Amino acid sequence: MYRDHTKTVKIGDRVIGGGNPILIQSMTNTRTEDVEATVAQIRRLEAAGCEIVRCTVPTQEAAVALRKIKKQIRIPLVADIHFDYRMAIAAIENGADKIRINPGNIGSPDRIRAVVDAAKERGIPIRVGVNSGSLEKELVEKYHGVTAEGLVESALDKVKIIEDLGYDNLVISIKSSNVMMCAKAHELIADKTPHPLHVGITEAGTLYSGNIKSAVGLGIILSQGIGDTIRVSLTGDPVEEIKSAKLILRTLGLRTGGIEVVSCPTCGRTKIDLISLANEVETMVTEFPLNIKVAVMGCVVNGPGEAREADLGIAGGQGEGLLMKHGEVIRKVPEGELLGALRHELENWNE
Numbered sequence: 001m002y003r004d005h006t007k008t009v010k011i012g013d014r015v016i017g018g019g020n021p022i023l024i025q026s027m028t029n030t031r032t033e034d035v036e037a038t039v040a041q042i043r044r045l046e047a048a049g050c051e052i053v054r055c056t057v058p059t060q061e062a063a064v065a066l067r068k069i070k071k072q073i074r075i076p077l078v079a080d081i082h083f084d085y086r087m088a089i090a091a092i093e094n095g096a097d098k099i100r101i102n103p104g105n106i107g108s109p110d111r112i113r114a115v116v117d118a119a120k121e122r123g124i125p126i127r128v129g130v131n132s133g134s135l136e137k138e139l140v141e142k143y144h145g146v147t148a149e150g151l152v153e154s155a156l157d158k159v160k161i162i163e164d165l166g167y168d169n170l171v172i173s174i175k176s177s178n179v180m181m182c183a184k185a186h187e188l189i190a191d192k193t194p195h196p197l198h199v200g201i202t203e204a205g206t207l208y209s210g211n212i213k214s215a216v217g218l219g220i221i222l223s224q225g226i227g228d229t230i231r232v233s234l235t236g237d238p239v240e241e242i243k244s245a246k247l248i249l250r251t252l253g254l255r256t257g258g259i260e261v262v263s264c265p266t267c268g269r270t271k272i273d274l275i276s277l278a279n280e281v282e283t284m285v286t287e288f289p290l291n292i293k294v295a296v297m298g299c300v301v302n303g304p305g306e307a308r309e310a311d312l313g314i315a316g317g318q319g320e321g322l323l324m325k326h327g328e329v330i331r332k333v334p335e336g337e338l339l340g341a342l343r344h345e346l347e348n349w350n351e
């Protein structure tokens, strides 16, 4: 089922599925029991553009903390539960807007029923998550290894358990660190279920490899019209996940807004410290809610051409740069003042 046709699911005050915009999620890496640290991190995530946040709930104390955390944040809060069904119920009772469970590790049917009943009573969705690392032995044997087909069967089995309990307020996630297997699993399951899909490449790695794997995997999946909410998983500051997720969506044309920075790779013609400047510009532009393109180019050979196509641009020279706006050179600026000159233009942007 492609994103225009998946069921809509309400998570707090946000809606996913049914063609609604793809929402960006992240997960805190603080101790959930530490309310102050968790709220501080969620606020940084909110400021970066996170739209749904997940916290792990391994203890009763963490479940109780959810209530306090929720009062201090603006985005929906999802509780991540492993193994202990009592934590799922406690999280629901303490105001979680959604819970993420793998019914396979929650235990007996009675325990799953208790969790489903609690979610049903409050009308909160359940994300059914399966992960290639914990695929059932029978499915590994049936498919001769961990495969996309096995992951899909596992996910649909779990969904059926909950549907049979009379609840279909569901989101599905299938995670694998094998990018191509993950993409294939999403293609297969999209044809088989109307439930919205939460998409991500799990255990993708550090900033460098995680970003590349996530961009490739999410690119393949989202470009086929599959996926209703995403998370880029990175070993690092979760704020980086939000920056990457936004860029992936924008690159795929699935989201507009924000300043796009293009910069040249630099070469022997570059006579200014363009690498530092481009990085500084990329960080600076996140402060401005504009929908424009900024070019940071190293020289006057190709630079002006590229900068001309952008709304605002710099073409570097010898210790200076040309500042360009809508294809016209506005003025020459000494290298040390280029960042400030760009900032000034953005602060006064009115067209």
Ligand code: SF4
Residues within 6 Å of the ligand: 264, 265, 266, 267, 268, 269, 270, 297, 298, 299, 300, 301, 302, 303
């Ligand atoms: S824009 Fe100029 S400095 Fe940058 S890569 Fe092209 S030729 Fe080199």
